[in-house]
Amino acid sequence: MNWHQICDIDLLLPEYGVPVLVGDHPVAVFRTHDDQLFAVGNVDPYCGAGVISRGIVGDRAGEPTVASPMLKQVFSLRTGQCLDDPGTRLPVFPVRRRAALVEVALP
Template identity: 45%
Template sequence: MTLSLELTWTAVCAVEDVPMGAGVAALLAGDVQVAIFRLPGDEFHALSNMDPFSGAAVLARGIVGDAAGAPMVTSPVYKQRFDLRTGACLDDEEVSVRTFAVRVTSGVVHVGSP
């Protein structure tokens, strides 16, 4: 049996509000903070903005880069790296952050949450 979750899509910003190779923070319903990242080719990813190591809402201000072909963000606090595709911590396999679906419609970035 496959469970299918219906996503609620929230318009968070215009595409041009997200700098290439960087992130911005947004607030979803329920005070859920997300970090939205824009990569070359207008590829977007969204993660929880909360750094699980420091407890601070800072991942949107992290440094975006590449680790062995995986797009990632480095936390500005303790420098752990997180895979933008999966949320997995590349420095501690037991830690991850939540990922969110992202879509762009008519130049607006939307984040999906259950």
């Protein structure tokens, strides 16, 4: 795996996403209210737009989620699985904090 620096942790506000392009991969990086980091694909699989980073962050029964701003499908931030349509999912990428930096890994 190759780790790529994304941004300073202070630029990643809780409950908001940040869109980044890592190589050829559009990624949405999120920091939740309890300071967890998640990285999923930024392209909405239902409409093909790069908008997941602008989705509404929340949770469903304790599962951290993001709702697409386009058609409102809800995706798990842990697994990328659509909780409204289990046959659809977003890619998930490893993410970590190193000192004050956020990094995402690609295979």
